[in-house]
Amino acid sequence: MNRMYLIALAAVIALAGAAFWAFNTVLEFEKPSIAVKDDLSTIGQGKALALTVADLKSGIRSVSVTISQDGKDAVLLSQTYPKGTAEEALNIDVNPRGRGLKDGPATITVVAEDHSWLKNRETLTLETAIDTVPPQIGLISSAHNVNAGGTGVALYRVSEEVTMTGLKMGDRFFRGYPFAIQGKPCHIVYFAVPSSAGKGDLKILITARDRAGNESSALLPHLVRGKKFKADKITISRAFIENMSPTFRQQDPRVPTTPLEAFLFINEKLRDENFKTIREACSRTQPKPLWEGPFLRMKNAAPMAGFGEERSYVFEGMTVSRSTHLGVDLASTERAPIESANHGSVVFAGPLGIYGNAVIVDHGLGLCSLYAHLSEISVKAGQAVTRGEALGASGSTGLASGDHLHFSILVGGEFVNPTEWWDAHWIRDNVTGKLSESASQPAAPAAKAQPAKAKAKPKKKKARG
Ligand SMILES: [Zn+2]
Known part of the structure; x- marks a missing residue:
């Protein structure tokens, strides 16, 4: 009695399992899904069709993509898939050239089938216009x-x-x-x-x-x-590195503890990372010119170093590192007022690695100015500034050996010589x-x-x- 009952129970469980499996795979009625990301209202040379086909139950069996015009069909893709392909991301070249098509209206048809017994099928039709004429x-x-x-x-x-x-x-x-x-x-x-x-x-x-x-x-x-840009040798003493590296280490625990390694990390790795931050800030530029007239040069300041100087760093008699000075160093009195060189919008204000406390002002169309080593910042990111408006005070924060302003100009995320922008x-x-x-x-x-x-x-x- 008991045994019969167990057999019956096992049979019921097996049947239920099989039914469940069948329902979820072979006997399901769910069509595959087709998702298109791009705007395909017009297609030409170099256009691709990115689409994702998915069928989570029985898997994708086949995908075909056809383009039709005036009763003629051109197959762009015809692909079959083994069982178990739940999702497939496709990038199909839809360049109409060389396919016997001409400029004008056309239809793209995407058909996807799944592995179920019923071969559930989804069809997506996209009306498009072929245009192969490039802009002049x-x-x-x-x-x-x-x-x-x-x-x-x-x-x-x-x-x-x-x-x-x-x-x-x-x-x-x-x-x-x-x-x-x-x-x-x-x-x-x-x-x-x-x-x-x-x-x-x-x-x-x-x-x-x-x-x-x-x-x-x-x-x-x-x-x-x-x-031809000047070359400059800078001697780095052990004491200089030991003085500045604790401040850097406070902001970034990756700074090594041995002096030379610490300097190399700051001057090379950190410099590269800071450049990425600067580029990112400059990419938030406004699509219109905000500036007007020549850019202001820091008042009563002596030039300390010029743009493009090739610097080599000497530590205990050996050249250990190199960099290009991508700005102008200007020095006046300590904690001298720093003003925005032109009208613009602050896109960065805060600590910036080797640049210390820095401000970046966007002047529109990819043109930005950068003010580095500040002791104090008096503006916030997002704030509009006018030509001559206070940004803060000069200082020696970051990789600097004395109180000065490091002033840079960037165009499309690349440093350029600022002196041109001072010249009416x-x-x-x-x-x-x-x-x-x-x-x-x-x-x-x-x-x-x-x-x-x-x-x-x-x-x-x-x-x-
Ligand atoms: Zn500098």
């Missing part, structure tokens, strides 16, 4: 005569709505911002010229990508004036002048753009400080 770029500004380590500004027009545009120089990219000259829409880009740039060794491209993913680029004619003539010739000169010129087709001719006009050097 017309340069507006001319005579891009730039200095190594300096800033360049270019103005251009694009023939259609773009999702990405800017200036490419090797692996550097500078975003172009929508702008207007006398009510006519165009784009403006500020770019940083590498300190190492010499004559003719830079390839500068203006690029643009439209909504369909078509990309085009145009060479920016330019002329680089090379510049440079600003007129290279920035504001370009805007008024461009206002009277029609956009030149990029293909016909001629290389910039060097202006023979010699530039007067101004004595500063």
Whole structure:
């Protein structure tokens, strides 16, 4: 009796289990899900279709993607999957070129089937428009005569709505911002010229990508004036390191306890990390110019070190580390007032590693100024500041050997020589002048753009400080 009961119970459990399994796998009625992230209302060269297909119960059996136009079908993907494939992320090339399709309306169909007995099927239809014509770029500004380590500004027009545009120089990219000259829409880009740039060794491209993913680029004619930067040897004493490292260690327990290792960590690893923080702060730039007129230079201050100086650090007779000085050091009295060089918005205010207490002000369109080693900060991130407004007081916080201001300018997250931005003539010739000169010129087709001719006009050097 008892035994019969047990057998019956086991059978019931087995049946229930089998039914449960069948219901959840082979006999389920749930269709696979198809999720598309991108906007595919228009497709062109370089556009991809990113989609996620999922079937959590019986798994995905197959996925197919087809594009149809005027009764013709082109298969973009046809794939089968083994049992147990619950989710699949796909990135499908939907470039219509070479598939016998022409510009105009088309339909993309995605079909996904699962492994259940019923082969549950989901179909997703996307209406799209094929557009394979890349945006045209017309340069507006001319005579891009730039200095190594300096800033360049270019103005251009694009023939259609773009999702990405800017200036490419090797692996550097500078975003172009929508702008207007006398009510006519165009784009403006500020770019940083590498300190190492010499004559003719830079390839500068203006690029643009439209909504369909078509990309085009145009060479920016330019002329680089090379510049030799000073080399400077700095002797680091054991006492100097032992004096400053406890403060760094308080903020960052990773700072090693042996003097040389501590210095190398601060001067190299921390410097790199601080640069990332600076770039991140500068990326929160506003898409319009906030600044006006020449940037202010710290009042009554003597220059202590210039931009681009190649520093080598000597410890107990050995060169142990190197860095490039990417700003200008200015010294006045101790705890001297520090003012914002121009109108802008504070994007960073606080301790910043080797820069000590630092303030970063955004001036719009990717242009930022940085004030380092402050003893005191009187502004907060998010605050708007005007030209000459107090930011704090000078000091020697961070990696500094005495009370001074380290002043930097950044363009698109790259350090540039600040002296240009102090110079009213440079600003007129290279920035504001370009805007008024461009206002009277029609956009030149990029293909016909001629290389910039060097202006023979010699530039007067101004004595500063
Ligand atoms: Zn400095």
